Amino acid sequence: EPEVTQTPSHQVTQMGQEVILRCVPISNHLYFYWYRQILGQKVEFLVSFYNNEISEKSEIFDDQFSVERPDGSNFTLKIRSTKLEDSAMYFCASNRQGIGQGANVLTFGAGSRLTVL
């Protein structure tokens, strides 16, 4: 069964450093998403991306965050200058037809755990 693949599975970084989290969505999916889950808390929407543009972003997704699809397969989340409170699991998700088109089931990756020291 097709999977969403995320790397790294775990990254430890120093506060203020830049981090790039990578995702390979399912190959025929066109819509991509990042979510965040701070330990023990709810899964929070960060951003959605389609056709090389951000479709929607939450209040959490401020100027220190950016997303990119640098090639035909990867979808990345960059955090420019990490803070302690960025420590969380980051989940990538994708679907073929997009959230608002009645087919809003998402396929999630296993997540990247980010620890900021």
Place this chain on the structure above:
Amino acid sequence: SQQGEEDPQALSIQEGENATMNCSYKTSINNLQWYRQNSGRGLVHLILIRSNEREKHSGRLRVTLDTSKKSSSLLITASRAADTASYFCALLNQAGTALIFGKGTTLSVSS
């Protein structure tokens, strides 16, 4: 903002028992989804129920939707230790552009 609230926050049962968790929401919906998250893993879609449906089954899962009460329930019958996980309901945000998750119900099934 549109977000489901699951109840209870935590549920502990014995293998073989049924587990019921509920999700309440505030505004009208087109559909509602349930996802499962095993510890330290990503979310896995379980079932989607549309606003014109009242009940839906998938294996040992039964989901109901009461749009008049703005609530849904997920029933897992004959639970197994492998059902131990967190369960989330998910709804579209008001603009219909993002899927929003509740805080989840943590289910523990002991053998």
